[in-house]
Amino acid sequence: MANLAVRLTPGASSDRMDGWDVDAEGRPVLKVRVRARPVEGEANEALIKLLAKALRVPKSAVVLQRGGQSRTKMIDIAGLSNDEMRTRLTGL
Template sequence: MRDDGIVLTLRVTPRSSRERLAKGREGSFAARVNAPPVDGAANAAVIALVAKSFGVPKRAVTILSGETSRDKRVHVAGDPQALAPIAAALYGPAP
C-alpha cells in the first residue's frame, strides 16, 4: 500500500474464455483476460479489468513492471483506505 494507492501483483492468463480477477497463488491475483498477448492487447485488457474491478477510471491503473511478462505489478491510484477493502474482498478470506 502506498500513500497514492495500492500495488497489486498479478499473474495474467491471456486468451481466457472469460475475464476475471480473483485470488491467485502465493499472494498474487489471477487476472484472466480474453485478449491475446499481441501488440499490448492483453496489457490493455488487464488495465480495463483492474479498473472495472476497483471502480476507478482506466487512467488510474498503471503497469509498474512486467509489460512483456505474465507476472505484473500494477498500481491502482486512489485512496488506499478505500481500495484495500476492495482488494481484500476480491482476494477472498484468509485461510
C-alpha cells in the same frame, strides 16, 4: 497509491479474476484471466480495463509499472490505499 502483483493468463474463455495465490517468494498475487491475446499490448490493456472496473476507479488510475512482457505484472492504483484495494477485490 496501492501496489498490486498480478499473474495474467491471456487467451482465456472469459475475463475474470480467479482469486489470490502466492508467488515463489511468498508474496500475494492476484490471478487474472483475459480473453485478449498477448499481441501489441492487448492483454495488458484488457487487464487494466478489468481492474479499473472491479476497483471502481478510472482507467487512468491503473498503471502497469513492471512486467509488460511478462505474465507477472506490478500494477499501481492511484487514489486507493493497499487496504482499500484489498477490500474492494475481496468482495468480488
